[in-house]
Amino acid sequence: MSDEPTDDAPAGDEPTDDAPAVDEPTDERETTDEGEPDDASKEDDATQSNVGDRFDRLPETAANREVEGRATREEVLEWWDERFGIEPATFAEHTFWEKGAGKVWIFRGDLPDHTERVEAIGMTFLRTRQEHWKPTTDAAQRFGRLATRNTIALDDAEARAFVDGEDQDLDWDGDWGYVIPVHDVAGREEPLGVGLYVYDELKSMVPKGRQRDV
Secondary structure, rough: OOOOOOOOOOOOOOOOOOOOOOOOOOOOEOOOOOOOOOOHHHHHHOOOOOOEEEEEEOOOOOHOOOOOOOOHHHHHHHHHHHHHOHHHHHHHEEEEEEEEEEEEEEEEEEEEEEEOOOOOOOOEEEOOOOOOOOHHHHHHHHHHOOOOOOOOOOOOHHHHHHHOOOOOOOOOOOEEEOOOOEEOOEEEEEEEOEEEEEEEEEEOOOOOOHHOOO
């Protein structure tokens, strides 16, 4: 990864007043006697669009994708394997869900494919729908012990600075991009969260509400 990732996807082009007039599209869906789309059509629309307050299961593969831009389970597993060396089998008993645009959650177990009026399912796991996918702090701390690449070992002073939200100049010969900083605790490397390594600098991605002065 050569460019610094951003959390926000680029905005689309804004329409201009000079755009030529075009005919308005007509709704050719099957309707009831009252002229409203029937229940089957409504349900079809709901499953093929992204709904901000509903959890939708990620499709298994691109061939199963119904919502444009939605990540697939296959892509998520490949990303964690390629970026951090965490094998797909690690998540064999987990399901993945999108709520809103690109916020992927992980849940150990199963649920109906579309779950509404629920605030949380498992924990936030990954941010997609942007140029560079970003793991969450929760995901890094939960699964980072299994990572075999793109982890940065920090000494005591560096670890303290990282959890306090400080950016640091560090020499590291790994890939640029999102990394999982780790620190030795009682002889075991513990993941601290998510960092962004670019231009010989480790940027702390620890959310402000979770930063600690230790």
